[in-house]
Amino acid sequence: MKKLLSTQYSAGAFNFAILLARLSFGILMIMKHGIPHLMEFSSLQYKFYNFLGIGSRFSLVLVLFAELFCSMFLILGLFTRFAVIPLVIVMMVVIFSVNAGKPFINSELAVLYATVFIAILFVGPGRISIDGMMRG
Known part of the structure; x- marks a missing residue:
């Protein structure tokens, strides 16, 4: 019990x-x-949210890069801090652009993802990661 209450x-x-x-x-x-x-x-590809005015198809490709490849790097703990940057950007676009004008509660999931990704950006991948193994 003492350990459970420890800070x-x-x-x-x-x-x-x-x-x-x-x-x-x-x-x-x-x-x-x-x-x-x-x-x-x-x-x-024709109706995806076009952020930055780069076209729906290219916007979708960038989001797929973040959601698939960057998430895979995150799982492996490889280039972790670099990998979470596109994920944070995608979540910020969802929160402040895609869901703009809607009640903030509609962005609950994006806020949750963004918070965890930002925390990982600050603290890094930890020792149980490929990055951690490469650092020694």
């Missing part, structure tokens, strides 16, 4: 928590967003 944690607990966040949010991003967008590419 201190071990390095192992921290690294496991970061691993859990990377795995769960990376897998969810791929399964719930990346794969469905990829499967619907042919129909979405």
